[in-house]
Amino acid sequence: MSQIPALIPTSLLLFALVSLLVGLRSARGAQLLAVAGMLFAFGVSALGLREVAFGGDTLRYAVGNWLPPIGIEFVFDSLAAYMTTLLTFTGAVVTVYAPKALAAETDGRQGMVYPSMLLVLAGLTGMCVTGDIFNLYVFLEVAALAAYALLALGERGAPVATLRYLLFGAVGGGFYLLGVAYLYFAAGTLNMAELATLLPELQESRAVIVAAVLMVLGLAIKMALFPMHFWLPDVYTNTASVPAALIAPIMTKVSAYAIIRLWLDVFPPGFFTEGVPIAAAIGWFSAAGILYGSVLAIAQHDYRRMLAYSSVGQLGYIGLGIGLANPIAMVGALLHIVNHAFMKGLLFMVGGVIKLRTGRTRIPEFVGIGRAMPWTMVAFTIGALAMVGIPPTAGFFSKWYLLLGSAEAGAWVWFAVIVASSLLSAIYFFRVIEMIYRDPERDSAVKDREPVEADGAPVSMAVPIGIMAGGIMVAGIFNVLIVRALLESVVAPLAGGG
Amino acid sequence: MTVEFIEIARYPYILIVALLLVGLYGMTVKRNLLKKVIGMTIFQTSIYLLFIQGATKQGATIPVLDPALGNEDPTLYMNPLPQVIVLTALVVGVAITAVALSLLVLLYRRYGTLDEVELLRRMKEQAS
Numbered sequence: 001m002s003q004i005p006a007l008i009p010t011s012l013l014l015f016a017l018v019s020l021l022v023g024l025r026s027a028r029g030a031q032l033l034a035v036a037g038m039l040f041a042f043g044v045s046a047l048g049l050r051e052v053a054f055g056g057d058t059l060r061y062a063v064g065n066w067l068p069p070i071g072i073e074f075v076f077d078s079l080a081a082y083m084t085t086l087l088t089f090t091g092a093v094v095t096v097y098a099p100k101a102l103a104a105e106t107d108g109r110q111g112m113v114y115p116s117m118l119l120v121l122a123g124l125t126g127m128c129v130t131g132d133i134f135n136l137y138v139f140l141e142v143a144a145l146a147a148y149a150l151l152a153l154g155e156r157g158a159p160v161a162t163l164r165y166l167l168f169g170a171v172g173g174g175f176y177l178l179g180v181a182y183l184y185f186a187a188g189t190l191n192m193a194e195l196a197t198l199l200p201e202l203q204e205s206r207a208v209i210v211a212a213v214l215m216v217l218g219l220a221i222k223m224a225l226f227p228m229h230f231w232l233p234d235v236y237t238n239t240a241s242v243p244a245a246l247i248a249p250i251m252t253k254v255s256a257y258a259i260i261r262l263w264l265d266v267f268p269p270g271f272f273t274e275g276v277p278i279a280a281a282i283g284w285f286s287a288a289g290i291l292y293g294s295v296l297a298i299a300q301h302d303y304r305r306m307l308a309y310s311s312v313g314q315l316g317y318i319g320l321g322i323g324l325a326n327p328i329a330m331v332g333a334l335l336h337i338v339n340h341a342f343m344k345g346l347l348f349m350v351g352g353v354i355k356l357r358t359g360r361t362r363i364p365e366f367v368g369i370g371r372a373m374p375w376t377m378v379a380f381t382i383g384a385l386a387m388v389g390i391p392p393t394a395g396f397f398s399k400w401y402l403l404l405g406s407a408e409a410g411a412w413v414w415f416a417v418i419v420a421s422s423l424l425s426a427i428y429f430f431r432v433i434e435m436i437y438r439d440p441e442r443d444s445a446v447k448d449r450e451p452v453e454a455d456g457a458p459v460s461m462a463v464p465i466g467i468m469a470g471g472i473m474v475a476g477i478f479n480v481l482i483v484r485a486l487l488e489s490v491v492a493p494l495a496g497g498g
Numbered sequence: 499m500t501v502e503f504i505e506i507a508r509y510p511y512i513l514i515v516a517l518l519l520v521g522l523y524g525m526t527v528k529r530n531l532l533k534k535v536i537g538m539t540i541f542q543t544s545i546y547l548l549f550i551q552g553a554t555k556q557g558a559t560i561p562v563l564d565p566a567l568g569n570e571d572p573t574l575y576m577n578p579l580p581q582v583i584v585l586t587a588l589v590v591g592v593a594i595t596a597v598a599l600s601l602l603v604l605l606y607r608r609y610g611t612l613d614e615v616e617l618l619r620r621m622k623e624q625a626s
Contacts, residue, residue, distance in 0.1 A: 134583055141590045148597050152604070157621060159608075163601045167525055170538045170594055177545050177587060184580070185552045 002059035004048040005074035008041050008084055009126035009139070015040070016118035023111025027099070034095045034114035038121060042088035045125075049081040053485040060131075068131065069191035075131035078486045079264075079334075083128040083257055086338050087250050089471075090345055091121040094246045097464035101352045105240040106153055113153070117246055119146035124254045133180050133215075133266065134190045136258060137173065140222065143254070144169050147247050154240035161234035168231045172221030179215030182207045192266050200268040209276050212267055216259055216278055223255035225282065225319055226289025229312045236308035241352025244304065248311060249345035253337045256318045260330070263322070264493050273325045283323015287417045290316035294424035298431075301362050303351050306428060307344065310387065313421060314340050320414055321402055327491040329405025334487050336398035338475055339386065343395060346383040346468035350376055353461050357454040363432055370437040373456040377436050379469040384429035386472045389422050394476035510551045517544035531605065531612045535598045542591045546584045553580035 015037025023030030048059060059076035062068060076084075095117060102110045123143025130136050148169075152162040184190055186207040187198045202208050224232040232252075236244055259282070263272050272278045293313025300306040314336070321333020353376050354369060355361055370377045386393035399418060406415040457465065475482070521544060524537020558576040606612055609620045 134586075138586060138590060141594065145590075145593050145597055148601075152601060156608070156624065159601050159604050160617065160621065163531065163598065163605070166594065166598050166601065167534055167538055170542065170598075171522070171525065173590075173594075174541055174545055178548070180583075181545065181548050181552065181580075184583075190579075 001061055002048075002051075002076070003061065004044055004051070004059050005061040005076035005080070005129045006063065007044050008048075008088070008129060009122045011044065012037055012041050012088075012118050012122035012125060016115045016122060019118060020112070020115040023114055025111070027102075027110040027114075030111040030114040031095065031099055034118050035092060037118055038088050038092035038095055041121065041125065042085065042092055045081065045084040045088050048076050049085050049486075052076065052078050052081045069189050069194035072135050073131040073191060073193070074129045075192070076129055077490075079257070079261065079490045080128045082334070082482075082486050082490075083254070083337075084125045086341055087121060087124050087128070087254070090250050090341050091117065091246065093464045093467050094242065094345065094349070097245065097349055097352070097461050098242045100458050100461055101241045101356055104356050105242075113150065113242065116146045116149045119143075120150065120246065120251070124250060127254050127258060131192045132190050133183065133192060133195070133262075137177055137180060140176070140255075140258070141173055143251065144173065144222070147243075147251055150243040151235055151239045151247060153243055155238045157234065157238035158240070161231070161238045165231040165235045168221055168228070172218045172228075175214045175218030175221065177218075179211040179213075179218060182211035182214065186211065192261075195266050196268075199266070199271075203268050203271055203275055212262075212271065212276060212278060215262060216282070219255045219259050219262075220282070220285075223252050223259070223319075224312060224315055226285055226292055226312060226316060229289065229293075229315075232312060233305055233308040236311065236348075237302060237305040241348065241355060245345055245348040245352060248307070248348055249341035252311070252315055253318065253341060256315070256322070256333075256337065259322060260333070264490070269493055279323050279325045281323075282319050283325075283411075283414065286316040286319025286323055287414050288316075289313060289319065290417055290421045291424075294421045294428070298424060298428045300428075301364060303354070303361050303363050303366070303432070304348070306363065306432075307347055307351065310425065310428065311340075311344060313425070314344070314387075316421075317398065317402060317418070320418070321405065324402070324405045324409050324411060324414065325494065326405050326409055327488075327494045328401055328408060330491040330494055331483055331487045332398050332401030332405055334490065335394075335401060335475075335479060335482065338482075339394040339398050339472070342468050342471045342475060343383050343386045346379060346465060346472065347387070349461065349465050349468065350380045350383065353457040353465070356461075357457070363435055366432065366435045367438050368436070369454075371439075372454045375462065376457045376465060379465045380436070381433055382469045382472055384433055386476070388426045388429055392473065392476045394472045394479065397476055397479040511548075514544050514547050514551060517547065529614050531602055531614055531617070534614075535595065535602065538598065539591070539595055542587075542594075546587060546591075549580040549584045549587075553577045 015033055019030040019033035022033055061074040063072040102113055120143050123139045123146060126139030127136055130139060148162055148166050152159045186202055186205055187195055189195055199208060221228045236248055290313045293309045293316060297306045297309035300309060317336050318333045321329045382393065386395035389395045389399045402418055403415060518541060521537045521541025524540060525534050528534055528537060555576055559574055561575040561578045602612060609617050611617050
């Protein structure tokens with residue numbers, strides 16, 4: 001029994017409690033505690049990652065020493081290690097970035113924001129390490145509740161958008177729980193490993209099929225898979241920069257992770273592809289979502305709304321990787337979880353800097369930002385290029401794996417969708433890049449627009465942005481290493497005809 | 499008579515499904531945001547009832563192995579796990595409702611209404 005799996009969510013919970021108490025007095029103290037907590041969890045995840053990737057053993061922890069399948073089990077395998085390391089890393093970076101943006105966009109009591117951020121992370125990492133389908137529901141809702149509290153910060157529209165998200169989220173969680181009920185009554189256990197041994201005999205059972213459909217449907221709502229994405233654009237547009245930078249990169253991906261986990265480790269091989277065409281359904285909805293999100297992103301004038309629609313499209317890539325159901329496409333989907341987290345985190349953080357320094361959020365007003373804050377815009381350009389998928393940024397490689405996967409599966413429609421959406425995202429990102437580097441004095445088309453006069457990003461915001469930009473490049477250059485050490489073993493079950 | 503017996507055993511499930519649909523109807527059709535939250539609560543409650551109903555057993559007793567209480571036959575025990583699950587899920591549900599209600603309070607203070615259409619109209623008015 002290893003302590004690592006349990007240590008990640010519980011240390012975050014503990015830090016949340018302490019930083020809540022400190023936060024009543026001092027926002028600064030709460031922030032330092034939050035950074036410390038996330039770095040601690042990141043350190044533990046990284047240690048675990050090393051052990052899993054190079055030692056080859058899955059780490060297990062039985063909660064309260066009740067051995068599985070009776071007790072709840074935490075399982076720390078390559079996939080969980082991959083996810084928790086990403087989550088805690090992103091969390092730490094955003095927490096470092098937070099204070100200046102929060103001070104500008106919220107009135108008072110910023111000390112209460114940091115405990116919520118820690119709780120979101122505790123919930124999300126808990127979802128990744130748990131080996132129990134009901135426990136996953138509890139962590140899902142822990143993360144969601146803290147996220148609602150965070151997202152309601154921000155502009156005037158934020159509470160309405162958040163309430164809608166809450167209602168959608170409650171239905172999503174409800175469907176998942178309903179699926180858990182069916183599965184429990186069919187198989188008599190909640191432990192994932194135990195279910196995996198029991199379900200092959202039961203896969204003809206109607207209860208199991210209904211359970212699978214309900215669980216995936218619930219998670220798809222939480223993941224904002226098209227056409228269940230309606231809550232997402234309003235939420236991301238109206239919320240403050242910090243919650244957007246924290247939630248947008250990681251929250252929806254963890255639901256995608258949960259679908260992948262159910263598929264690979266709970267339901268029998270081939271169940272999602274042959275018995276019930278769940279994978280194909282996810283794939284087609286994703287393909288539609290990619291096109292829909294990309295086209296609507298072009299139509300947006302608000303920077304954050306554009307990013308939100310682009311998120312709908314980018315989540316489609318992950319869904320497409322699930323839909324293609326072959327190892328190489330699944331590797332693409334898993335890589336895209338990390339890449340998109342870096343890219344969207346970076347882009348939302350840049351948006352926060354622009355808003356802080358200039359108060360602008362509309363793209364046509366971005367004229368001349370490239371001269372006012374050159375380094376931030378270099379980072380932005382790296383993020384935008386990665387979104388389009390230009391090598392050697394990380395965005396290229398996940399799309400490359402997805403293209404290889406769809407070629408292998410002979411899914412030429414999806415192949416075309418991926419290529420087309422790269423072109424579409426080139427349109428909406430180059431539009432922004434063009435605007436920020438335009439010079440009103442020499443360019444007659446934007447002569448009447450007021451150029452931005454502002455300072456560059458403050459150090460506490462510039463460093464996290466730089467780290468994210470570096471992350472995009474590193475994840476791109478070392479993608480082969482990530483795939484070899486971690487992901488190949490994760491997708492191995494798919495190779496056997498699944 | 500057997501047929502009738504099966505029918506009766508299914509009544510609770512039919513009621514649970516009805517309750518679930520009532521909840522979803524409330525969430526989607528009602529214009530008042532408070533009623534949407536009430537619909538959400540009904541929807542969640544129906545799921546809890548499904549767990550409880552699935553674990554019910556005629557003539558069953560508490561799952562404590564104690565001859566002094568007369569419980570020696572394990573087949574007579576009521577499965578406690580679904581009830582523990584519901585207890586946990588209830589707590590989650592209460593927390594969701596609490597967050598939803600606090601958002602409603604915030605909205606009512608800002609806009610003086612909980613009617614969705616009217617609220618969106620007032621939001622636009624204030625923005626412009």
